[in-house]
Amino acid sequence: MSKHVVAPVTEFLDGTHRLVHINGRTIAVFNIDGEFFGIANACPHQGGSLCDGHLGSLVTSDSPGQYRLERKGEILRCPWHGWEFDIRSGQSWCDPKRIRTRSYQVDVKEGFELVKGPYVADTFTVSVEDRYVVIEA
Amino acid sequence: MHATLTSGAIDCDLHPAVPTIKALMPYLEEHWQDAFIARGIDHFNPMSYPPNAPLTCRPDWREPGVFPGSDLTALQKNALDAFGTRYAICNTVYGGQIATSETMGAAMCQAVNDWIRAEWLDRDHRLRASIVVPPQDPAAAVEEIERCAVDQRFVQIMLPVGVEMMLGRKFYWPIYEAAQRHNLPVGLHAGLMYRFAPTSTGWPSHYLQDYASITQTFEDQLLSLVSQGVFSKFEDLTVVLIESGVTWLPGFLWRAVKTWRGVRPEVPWVKESPAETIRRHVRLTAQPIDAPADGAQLGRIMDQIGSDDMLLFATDFPHWQFDGREVLPPGLPDRLVEKIMIENPLRTYTRLEGTVQ
Numbered sequence: 393m394s395k396h397v398v399a400p401v402t403e404f405l406d407g408t409h410r411l412v413h414i415n416g417r418t419i420a421v422f423n424i425d426g427e428f429f430g431i432a433n434a435c436p437h438q439g440g441s442l443c444d445g446h447l448g449s450l451v452t453s454d455s456p457g458q459y460r461l462e463r464k465g466e467i468l469r470c471p472w473h474g475w476e477f478d479i480r481s482g483q484s485w486c487d488p489k490r491i492r493t494r495s496y497q498v499d500v501k502e503g504f505e506l507v508k509g510p511y512v513a514d515t516f517t518v519s520v521e522d523r524y525v526v527i528e529a
Numbered sequence: 530m531h532a533t534l535t536s537g538a539i540d541c542d543l544h545p546a547v548p549t550i551k552a553l554m555p556y557l558e559e560h561w562q563d564a565f566i567a568r569g570i571d572h573f574n575p576m577s578y579p580p581n582a583p584l585t586c587r588p589d590w591r592e593p594g595v596f597p598g599s600d601l602t603a604l605q606k607n608a609l610d611a612f613g614t615r616y617a618i619c620n621t622v623y624g625g626q627i628a629t630s631e632t633m634g635a636a637m638c639q640a641v642n643d644w645i646r647a648e649w650l651d652r653d654h655r656l657r658a659s660i661v662v663p664p665q666d667p668a669a670a671v672e673e674i675e676r677c678a679v680d681q682r683f684v685q686i687m688l689p690v691g692v693e694m695m696l697g698r699k700f701y702w703p704i705y706e707a708a709q710r711h712n713l714p715v716g717l718h719a720g721l722m723y724r725f726a727p728t729s730t731g732w733p734s735h736y737l738q739d740y741a742s743i744t745q746t747f748e749d750q751l752l753s754l755v756s757q758g759v760f761s762k763f764e765d766l767t768v769v770l771i772e773s774g775v776t777w778l779p780g781f782l783w784r785a786v787k788t789w790r791g792v793r794p795e796v797p798w799v800k801e802s803p804a805e806t807i808r809r810h811v812r813l814t815a816q817p818i819d820a821p822a823d824g825a826q827l828g829r830i831m832d833q834i835g836s837d838d839m840l841l842f843a844t845d846f847p848h849w850q851f852d853g854r855e856v857l858p859p860g861l862p863d864r865l866v867e868k869i870m871i872e873n874p875l876r877t878y879t880r881l882e883g884t885v886q
């Protein structure tokens with residue numbers, strides 16, 4: 393596991409996502425209301441690109457005919473066959489124990505913390521004054 | 530099949546038959562006695578089992594001049610004594626469940642229930658029965674359940690699998706509520722009210738199609754029950770598929786699960802894979818199984834079904850599903866055979882243990 397800088401916080405806008413490629417893996421990083429999440433982008437079913445799916449709510453129910461929306465904006469539906477994944481845990485809704493996409497720790501770090509330690513920032517320079525989205529993968 | 534293997538078994542599907550409406554006369558209300566005599570119609574057996582069709586009665590169980598299944602002595606000899614049956618559940622398939630008139634349907638169902646109690650259950654302590662109820666009128670069906678359920682020898686509620694609407698609809702929920710309250714599984718028997726074509730693409734030309742295509746109706750109704758939330762609402766309800774065949778089940782489960790995974794939010798009350806729900810709530814009589822010729826393949830199918838709890842022993846007497854004593858096809862894993870004979874039926878029909886000898 394190593395730390396990778398995804399982007400400066402100011403450039404990673406709320407409601408958007410980015411794909412990062414780390415050691416041959418493609419990881420989708422999302423900004424949802426200022427909170428950052430990272431999951432392996434390939435759907436465990438047949439490899440659909442999860443970041444292209446609809447990010448919506450979990451539809452639940454207390455009894456037949458009743459609908460309730462929970463976890464607004466935290467459930468990702470694979471664009472290929474509609475399986476739902478929890479953006480926090482990577483677990484599928486249909487079979488959470490057996491079907492999941494890997495989830496990654498994503499944090500916001502101060503630039504001065506980063507310049508001390510080992511990190512990877514391929515495409516830009518980290519400056520001490522800024523804050524950055526950092527993924528551990 | 531060894532003679533001893535089936536001894537003590539619980540036969541979950543056999544068919545005492547009403548020979549003609551005359552047999553029901555003593556059990557019909559006055560008005561209906563009068564009406565049936567005035568109409569001069571004798572025969573209300575549904576055409577799902579035409580009397581001379583090979584399936585309707587095994588050749589060595591046929592007796593000249595006797596309507597197949599209508600003779601108690603023959604049933605005792607060929608079904609109960611021959612297999613050493615401990616209990617046997619009588620499922621009478623008759624016109625009351627099909628009639629277009631709700632009131633006539635209810636009257637005939639009530640008469641059949643009283644007839645089976647007096648002429649069959651009272652005459653052999655091994656016999657139990659399903660309550661036949663009129664699907665035309667769920668309120669009348671519930672009344673009939675209440676009337677009969679006090680007698681613990683009624684161990685199930687029976688409906689034809691093809692009724693006037695899909696069985697998951699709320700129209701039928703009062704029946705499920707009563708069923709759950711009385712510990713009565715709901716048995717869906719092969720057969721239709723014929724309000725619709727028996728296939729989803731139209732009327733078939735031949736009996737072969739009519740009988741073979743019924744598995745489609747079972748699939749449709751099963752998925753209707755699951756997706757309308759019947760098992761979410763009635764958590765203790767058991768549904769028994771009777772004479773549905775068995776080997777279609779794995780493919781159906783795979784398809785149901787696959788589709789559910791993709792469109793789950795439209796039925797959010799279905800909180801687990803339909804296969805799990807079905808394994809917990811649904812049972813099937815093991816006659817016919819529709820087994821492949823190769824026994825090893827049958828073992829694989831049983832593994833694919835993914836539960837040893839689902840099958841129930843049945844002869845389907847007097848229907849011709851097997852010859853001699855080959856009531857279970859070769860290749861059924863040993864671990865399953867005993868469960869099918871005794872344990873699964875006892876767990877499904879909890880009233881059996883409580884019944885007075």
Ligand code: FES
Binds near residue numbers: 439440471473475
């Ligand atoms: S590839 Fe994602 S659901 Fe099939």
